[in-house]
Amino acid sequence: MNLDDFLAAKPLFYDVIDYERFPKTYRTIAASLPNPKILHLVGTNAKGSTGRFLATALYRAGKKVGHYTSPHILRFNERIWIDGTDVRDEALEIAHQKLLALLSHEDAEALSYFEYTTLLAMVVYEGCEYVVMEAGLGGEFDATAVFPKVLSIFTPIDFDHAAFLGTTIDAIATTKLRSMQHEALLGTQKHSEVERIAKEIAHTKGCRLYTVEECLNPRLTGMALHLATKNGLSEYLRDNLLLAMAAYELLGYEVREELFDQRALFGRLSPIAPNITLDVGHNPLAAREIARSYKGKKVVLIYNTYRDKDYREILGILKPIIESVEIIDVDEARITPRDQLENALNELQIEFRSFEAIDQDKEYLVFGSFSVAETFLKRMNVTSTMV
Numbered sequence: 001m002n003l004d005d006f007l008a009a010k011p012l013f014y015d016v017i018d019y020e021r022f023p024k025t026y027r028t029i030a031a032s033l034p035n036p037k038i039l040h041l042v043g044t045n046a047k048g049s050t051g052r053f054l055a056t057a058l059y060r061a062g063k064k065v066g067h068y069t070s071p072h073i074l075r076f077n078e079r080i081w082i083d084g085t086d087v088r089d090e091a092l093e094i095a096h097q098k099l100l101a102l103l104s105h106e107d108a109e110a111l112s113y114f115e116y117t118t119l120l121a122m123v124v125y126e127g128c129e130y131v132v133m134e135a136g137l138g139g140e141f142d143a144t145a146v147f148p149k150v151l152s153i154f155t156p157i158d159f160d161h162a163a164f165l166g167t168t169i170d171a172i173a174t175t176k177l178r179s180m181q182h183e184a185l186l187g188t189q190k191h192s193e194v195e196r197i198a199k200e201i202a203h204t205k206g207c208r209l210y211t212v213e214e215c216l217n218p219r220l221t222g223m224a225l226h227l228a229t230k231n232g233l234s235e236y237l238r239d240n241l242l243l244a245m246a247a248y249e250l251l252g253y254e255v256r257e258e259l260f261d262q263r264a265l266f267g268r269l270s271p272i273a274p275n276i277t278l279d280v281g282h283n284p285l286a287a288r289e290i291a292r293s294y295k296g297k298k299v300v301l302i303y304n305t306y307r308d309k310d311y312r313e314i315l316g317i318l319k320p321i322i323e324s325v326e327i328i329d330v331d332e333a334r335i336t337p338r339d340q341l342e343n344a345l346n347e348l349q350i351e352f353r354s355f356e357a358i359d360q361d362k363e364y365l366v367f368g369s370f371s372v373a374e375t376f377l378k379r380m381n382v383t384s385t386m387v
Helices: 003-008 021-032 047-060 089-102 105-110 113-124 169-177 192-205 218-231 235-250 284-293 311-321 338-347 370-379
Strands: 037-042 065-068 080-082 130-134 151-154 183-186 208-211 270-273 276-279 299-303 322-327 352-354 364-367
Touching: 003 089, 003 113, 021 105, 021 113, 037 047, 047 065, 047 130, 047 235, 065 113, 080 113, 089 113, 113 130, 151 235, 169 192, 183 192, 183 235, 192 208, 218 235, 235 284, 276 370, 284 311, 284 364, 299 311, 299 370, 311 322, 311 338, 322 338, 364 370
Parallel strands: 037 130, 037 151, 065 130, 151 183, 183 208, 276 364, 299 322, 299 364, 322 352
Antiparallel strands: 065 080, 270 276
């Protein structure tokens, strides 16, 4: 069975996760998988852009590098980046057949979409010196956590995925931070308890913990400010750039400006037209950063949301920058019922209508999830994220 058909048979989302299945399966084939230096990215937001900054810099420095992200926007290949480009279809199919040969039929069938994709990426990354690996959900129980890693990088941690991670910052941070092993870098955090928990876990595990603040110096901060201004990066993307720079130097290399002279991963405040910006953020932390970036401006928000997101809070955070909301229909089972979204908008006294077309005289922000981004781009006949 080819990869497309094989993955199409697997559900993308689960109400219950079997935390034992993947580690057990991994152990049966670990000796046959590549063994690159894993740089593990865990957090609520900023994983994708931080990882792409770091992976691109390593690649430009002459390293063979993979960057594993999720989910994708338009094409599955976006998840598996290698040496500056998305993996080719032919390489994916070859890796799929290799992986099927390693796994028992029962294990291949039992693995979830994300679990199988994680192993598939590792097969693709044969020969890589470094792999920047982004966690999908959580930390210690995430499929990406099974691999030995040389550095754990923790981006901002906030509320999200409460059904799986818990309803308090202590619970969420603990499960994410327990994924650290020997050396870890903690990015700037909104919640002070995250650093406290990180230090406790690092002490228990014998892990060397650094904070981004203690790794920075005037040379790095000045360089990041210059590059952010040059490449049109917002303040939060500049913070992600600084975290990537700190990680790069923890690996024993010296940051050079030409290595980090780059835009962010597509979907992170990405301009796709003179009057349209797209961001795949979908939680309150992302909304706060968006509101900060657009302070003093008004935009038409093209929006929809998954029903498990706190969309009332998100819309409340964004309200100061919203001129009106245009609801885009998304064909996805997890999307919140239209009447519930409309009730929230009415309660917040935000004007809304259905999205129909772009008015060239207005400024738009497309925001809400990867599914919202995918739906919008397809309606605009955009076929590649290399915009």
